[in-house]
Amino acid sequence: xxxxQALVAQTTGIFAPEMTVDFIFVVILFATVFVVLQRxxxxxxxxxxxxxxxxxxxxxxxxxxxxxxxxxxxxxxMSSFGPELYAGLATLSYVAKIAAQYDTKLIVTVRRPQVHPxxxxxxxxxxxxAGRPDAYNPDDIRYVSxxxxxxxxxxxGIIQREKPAANLMIGYxxxxxxxxxxxxxxxxxxxxxxNTNVFQIHFFIVACDYxxxxxxxxxxxxxxxxxxxxxxxxxxxxxMKILFGILIIIGTVWAxxxxxADALIELLSR
Amino acid sequence: MSVEQWSFIFKTLSILAAWSxxxxxxxxxxxxxxxxxxxxxxxxxxVYTIQNQIVPRIVQDIIGRGKWGYIFGAIxxxxxxxxxxxxxxxxxxxxxxxxxxxGAGYSLAYSPPVFLTQVTDSFINLRAGDFAKSFNNxxxxxxxxxxLMYFAFTLKKDKGVLYYGSRxxxxxxxxxxxxxxxxxxxxxxxxxxxxxxxxxxxTLHLIK
Numbered sequence: 001x002x003x004x005q006a007l008v009a010q011t012t013g014i015f016a017p018e019m020t021v022d023f024i025f026v027v028i029l030f031a032t033v034f035v036v037l038q039r040x041x042x043x044x045x046x047x048x049x050x051x052x053x054x055x056x057x058x059x060x061x062x063x064x065x066x067x068x069x070x071x072x073x074x075x076x077x078m079s080s081f082g083p084e085l086y087a088g089l090a091t092l093s094y095v096a097k098i099a100a101q102y103d104t105k106l107i108v109t110v111r112r113p114q115v116h117p118x119x120x121x122x123x124x125x126x127x128x129x130a131g132r133p134d135a136y137n138p139d140d141i142r143y144v145s146x147x148x149x150x151x152x153x154x155x156x157g158i159i160q161r162e163k164p165a166a167n168l169m170i171g172y173x174x175x176x177x178x179x180x181x182x183x184x185x186x187x188x189x190x191x192x193x194x195n196t197n198v199f200q201i202h203f204f205i206v207a208c209d210y211x212x213x214x215x216x217x218x219x220x221x222x223x224x225x226x227x228x229x230x231x232x233x234x235x236x237x238x239x240m241k242i243l244f245g246i247l248i249i250i251g252t253v254w255a256x257x258x259x260x261a262d263a264l265i266e267l268l269s270r
Numbered sequence: 271m272s273v274e275q276w277s278f279i280f281k282t283l284s285i286l287a288a289w290s291x292x293x294x295x296x297x298x299x300x301x302x303x304x305x306x307x308x309x310x311x312x313x314x315x316x317v318y319t320i321q322n323q324i325v326p327r328i329v330q331d332i333i334g335r336g337k338w339g340y341i342f343g344a345i346x347x348x349x350x351x352x353x354x355x356x357x358x359x360x361x362x363x364x365x366x367x368x369x370x371x372x373g374a375g376y377s378l379a380y381s382p383p384v385f386l387t388q389v390t391d392s393f394i395n396l397r398a399g400d401f402a403k404s405f406n407n408x409x410x411x412x413x414x415x416x417x418l419m420y421f422a423f424t425l426k427k428d429k430g431v432l433y434y435g436s437r438x439x440x441x442x443x444x445x446x447x448x449x450x451x452x453x454x455x456x457x458x459x460x461x462x463x464x465x466x467x468x469x470x471x472x473t474l475h476l477i478k
Contacts (some may be wrong), residue, residue, distance in 0.1 A: 022386055026378070047424040081373025117353050118366050147311035153288070153304045160296030178458075186295065199454060202447035213443065215421045231424070238422045244389050245418045251393030252411050261393035268390055 021268050028243070033236040040232040049223050049234055054192050054210035058091075058224070061166035061190045062098045070165035071105035071140075073189070075155065075180075076119065077171015078148065080112050083218065084196055088171035089115075089122055090221030091194075095168060096126030100135055107162060108141045111151045116143040152176040156183045163187055169204070170194040170217065181207035194220070278473040285465050413442040 015023075040046050065072045074095055076088030092108065099106040108123060110116050120141040127136040144154040156179065159167065167184035169177075170192070177193070177200040184191045185207050193204030194212035204211045212220065218237070222230035255261035287303035294300075327344075331337045346365055353362035392414050398404045419425075419432055420439030427436045470476045 025386065047426075049423045050425075050427065052423075081369050082377050085373070086370070114350075114369055117350055117362060118370070120353070121363070121366065145308050145311045146315050150307045150311035154308045156291065157296055157301060157304045160291075198446075199450055202451040202454075205444075205447055206451070216423075219423050235424045238424045241418050241422055244385070245415055247389055248392045248411075248414060248418075251390065252396060255393045256396040259395060261390075265390045265393060268386060 018270070020270050029236070029240055032239050033233055036232040036236045036239075037229060040228040046228050046231050046235055049219055049231060052212065052216055052219065052223055054194065054212040054216065055220055055223050057190070057192055057210045058095060058168070059098060061168065061192060062095065062102055062104055064190055065099075065165035066102040066104045068165045071107050071162055072099055072166045072168065073107045073109070073155075073159060073162075073164040073184075074168045075109050075111075075171065076115065077169070077195075078111050078151075078174055078176070079172040080114065082172075084172035085115065087217045087220055088194075089119065091168075091170045091224065092119060093122050093126050094221070094224045096123040097130045100127040100130035100132040103132070103135060105137075106140060107158065107164065109144050109151070109155050109158060110142070111144065111146060111148070113143055113146060116141065148174065148176060152179050155180055159183045159187050159189070164189055167191045169208075170212070170220070172196055173200050173204070175200065177201075178203035178207065184208075275473075278468060282469045282473040285469060412438070413446075417442060 036046070062072055072095065074092055076092055077084055079085050096106055096108075106123065108119055110119050120138060123141055124133075124136050124138075127133050142158075145151045159180075160183065164184075164187070167180075167187075167189035168191075169180060169184075171194065173180075173193075173195045174197060177195060177197070181191060181193060181204055191208040192210045192212070193201075193208035194217040195201040195204055196214050196217060198214070201211065201213060205213075215237075219234050222234045251261045251264055254264050284303055284306075287299045290297055291300045327340055332340050346368060350362050350365040352358045352360075355361075392411070394407045394410060396404060396407050396411060398407050416435045416439035418439070419427070419435040420443065422432075422436070425432055427433050467477075471478065
């Protein structure tokens with residue numbers, strides 16, 4: 001079922017029969033997360049997350065800023081409340097804690113006005129947890145502009161004027177990706193970019209020192225915290241990926257043998 | 271000179287001021303146009319919100335149609351300003367919690383249909399008739415499966431199918447990104463041509 005059909009289906013009542021298969025997949029996802037989290041709670045072993053160099057480099061980037069006596073610039077991306085922003089904010093919490101411990105100035109720029117109080121609260125909490133509530137400066141958490149390119153122009157200016165030694169762009173990015181990454185590179189920043197937008201991520205790959213590609217962004221909070229509970233959710237996602245991979249293989253074999261997979265698609269569209 | 275001509279001159283000066291960043295980094299001309307852009311965008315945002323959200327909701331919906339339930343939404347939104355009241359900051363967290371919950375719920379409600387469509391769109395016939403199409407379909411299938419392997423974070427991928435599969439997936443991603451880089455860069459060049467057209471055709475009348 002596509003998005004338009006789903007929207008129509010949602011107007012038919014609390015339970016849309018047209019979305020039964022989608023519902024089943026959501027239930028499987030919930031059940032998988034529940035089982036894996038129960039295992040984590042019981043202290044049973046949870047497979048570790050593979051090494052993600054971009055996340056390993058965060059400490060190095062903040063350390064470099066500390067040594068150079070320059071600030072760190074962080075942005076959780078262009079999106080409003082959604083998966084990418086949550087991942088960006090979770091990483092912000094980690095970055096703020098490290099910055100507070102190292103006594104390094106952290107500049108956070110946000111595009112959406114509604115994200116500003118949340119980002120400010122996260123940074124404030126991180127400084128508190130690091131035992132440095134006095135070092136928290138609300139003026140360093142900056143709402144710039146809701147308009148895409150005025151945000152970009154302003155961040156360009158901030159990077160040039162305040163010369164951060166590290167530029168962390170963790171979230172969802174659009175046409176400003178190249179402009180910001182190039183500005184950071186020009187200013188001599190060590191740069192870590194993360195993006196789920198396949199039409200823009202390549203600009204981070206060429207202009208940043210490290211790039212988190214797509215889904216690596218969503219594994220960030222679990223990877224950084226090493227919390228078995230959060231790692232459990234990544235394990236559950238992997239199980240779902242295996243399930244979808246098997247489904248793709250079955251569908252492809254079906255289509256190759258029968259000429260098409262219409263019957264299977266019909267079954268999954270119910 | 272007409273208003274339109276003045277607007278072209280203003281656009282040209284703004285474009286040149288923005289491009290001055292490429293020559294001299296941050297400079298007074300760039301800073302001036304940057305602040306003008308941020309200020310005008312903020313002003314536009316305020317006017318847009320008043321005209322398209324606040325006034326229609328109050329005048330048309332609440333007063334006109336008697337949708338008094340909207341007041342609860344307004345109160346919930348206004349609670350965010352408690353973040354400026356010392357000692358009462360916790361009240362603002364109610365609004366933040368609502369926003370975060372709404373975002374999570376919205377994503378969850380709309381993501382499964384998109385995922386399933388992507389899965390079913392991947393069911394392709396590997397024996398499509400002619401060689402070129404079959405090869406294309408086989409390559410597509412291999413790239414989809416190997417990319418899924420690459421994005422499995424907790425599986426051991428030190429040997430066997432998963433090792434080679436995830437490596438192939440990574441190379442496939444790089445090829446795809448390279449291709450996207452080329453096409454998006456071409457699109458950006460067309461944007462630059464648009465700006466040059468404003469300067470040389472609309473303002474200076476040097477080209478037709």
